[in-house]
Amino acid sequence: MFKEWRRRRAVRRVQPGDGRALKRFRWWQSLFRTLFSLRLTNEDGRQEVYAVDVRHWQNQSSGEVKAHLYLNGRQCAQSKLPAAFPVHGGTVEVSMGAFGLKRYHYVTAEGTEHQLVPDRHSAEGRRAHFDRAHPALSSLIGFLSPIMLVIALALVISQLIGPVTQVEPIARRMTHTSPIDLPTWLNITIGVGAAAAGTERALRLRYSRLLDGGAG
Numbered sequence: 001m002f003k004e005w006r007r008r009r010a011v012r013r014v015q016p017g018d019g020r021a022l023k024r025f026r027w028w029q030s031l032f033r034t035l036f037s038l039r040l041t042n043e044d045g046r047q048e049v050y051a052v053d054v055r056h057w058q059n060q061s062s063g064e065v066k067a068h069l070y071l072n073g074r075q076c077a078q079s080k081l082p083a084a085f086p087v088h089g090g091t092v093e094v095s096m097g098a099f100g101l102k103r104y105h106y107v108t109a110e111g112t113e114h115q116l117v118p119d120r121h122s123a124e125g126r127r128a129h130f131d132r133a134h135p136a137l138s139s140l141i142g143f144l145s146p147i148m149l150v151i152a153l154a155l156v157i158s159q160l161i162g163p164v165t166q167v168e169p170i171a172r173r174m175t176h177t178s179p180i181d182l183p184t185w186l187n188i189t190i191g192v193g194a195a196a197a198g199t200e201r202a203l204r205l206r207y208s209r210l211l212d213g214g215a216g
Contacts, residue, residue, distance in 0.1 A: 007091065010084035017068065017075030022051055030123040032056060036104050036116035040088050048072060050087055052094055052104060052116060067094045092116070100202030115205065127203040142204065145197040152194035155182070 025035045038050040051070040069077040069085045069092065077085055082095035082103075090108040094101065101124075106114045118124035131138040182190075 006082070007084050007093070010079070010082050010093070011086060011091070013083070014077050014079045014085060017070075017077050020075045022053065022070040022073050022075070025119045025121045027121055030121075030126070033122070034101055034104075034124060035119040035122050036124075037119065038087070038092065038106050038114075038116050040106075042088060048088060050092065052085075052092060054081075054094065054096075054101065056096060056100065065096055097202060100199060102202065102205065104205070124203050124205075127200070131204075141200060142206070145200050145206075148190075148193050148197040149201075152190050152197075155187070155190060 025033065032055055034052075034054045034056065036052045038052075040048050040050065042048060049072055051073075053068045053070065054065065056065050064080045066078055066080050067083040067085075068075055069079075069087075079085065083093070085092040085094075087106070090106055093103055093105050093107055095103040104116045106116060108114075118128060120126075120129065
């Protein structure tokens with residue numbers, strides 16, 4: 001019920017598009033742009049091509065990230081995230097996590113979900129191509145990513161407990177000395193590794209509220 005309420009609320013945020021043409025994805029836009037497509041067939045057999053364009057770094061200066069929906073190459077709607085665009089036969093849902101988009105799905109009226117197809121030039125499209133070209137190595141990277149996030153999470157929790165136990169009321173009842181005392185360079189390395197792992201998971205649309213954090 002709560003999920004359906006959130007979807008209806010997102011639908012109400014949708015605004016009309018201005019009819020502008022969809023710009024081609026450029027390789028240098030991989031760091032701040034995502035582009036996904038969806039092909040649907042109408043009752044009369046005609047195909048419609050939807051595209052969702054999100055400039056997630058470029059438009060954060062306004063305090064919000066927007067998704068733009070295109071139909072056959074023309075902008076037909078826009079919405080801040082999380083977005084739910086009504087389309088033929090269902091809804092296109094888009095939401096953001098801490099490291100990138102965590103959801104870009106077409107949900108049919110019956111509740112069936114289909115992931116949209118990333119543009120082949122985008123970071124998500126290149127990661128999908130790497131998975132097809134090098135499945136064994138891709139699986140290994142996918143296996144190591146959550147492990148890196150677990151290590152980083154355990155380190156953060158351990159380092160946070162210490163200062164909390166120094167608060168006077170808590171210090172009277174318990175003391176805590178972190179068993180993990182890492183040098184600065186290793187802390188930085190783990191932080192960078194965790195960011196890379198989170199980004200890698202976002203490119204594969206792997207999301208866990210505990211590990212990846214951030215709510216869209």
